[in-house]
Amino acid sequence: EVQLVQSGAEVKKPGKSLKISCKGSGYSFSTYWIGWVRQMPGKGLEWMGIIYPGDSETRYSPSFQGQVTISADKSISTAYLQWSSLKASDTAVYYCARLDTRAYYYWGQGTLVTVSS
């Protein structure tokens, strides 16, 4: 069974760094692109970027380029989304999802990130 399990909720202060994770299981992690999607409170879905764990090729939405870093460690079947300096506006639920035939079929459960002083 394909599963994407994300790390737990985080509460951080502005200016702090953060790295959240998405662990895949039940399939060959290296051979499927993993994307990240943001959903701010009460708002819609925003695509942030994508990574191919096999060679760590990464692409970012222009809206998120330079704001976050997407990485992966194929040896432990885990993708990451990280911030070097959080802002209050980063408060959101973040989802990882596996790309299948140019659509996202399998999704993680979401990670709530709250940034507040």
Add this chain to the structure above:
Amino acid sequence: QSVLTQPPSASGTPGQRVTISCSGSRSNLGTNNVNWYQQLPGTAPKLLIYSNNQRPSGVPVRFSGSKSGTSASLAISGLQSEDETHYYCATWDDSLNGSYVFGTGTKVTVL
């Protein structure tokens, strides 16, 4: 703001047919297939339709999709109470560094 525009809301009575539109441009819907997602409150999105009109296994046949030019639509036939939630169209945009883009989202209400 999103490059794919959806109506904020749509509604119907049980059993009715409801249609949700998704409007884009040549660089996204004009060139690429559309996918549709359903998101129930507090849960991750669920793929409802892919490649314009294909249903993943387990998706009820009352959900159907179509695309023409730079517009797409999702139809729910025989509306049911459990269909009351948010729906998003999505596709790839060749002008945005090959980004995936979501629509603005539509809340369907069952009256």
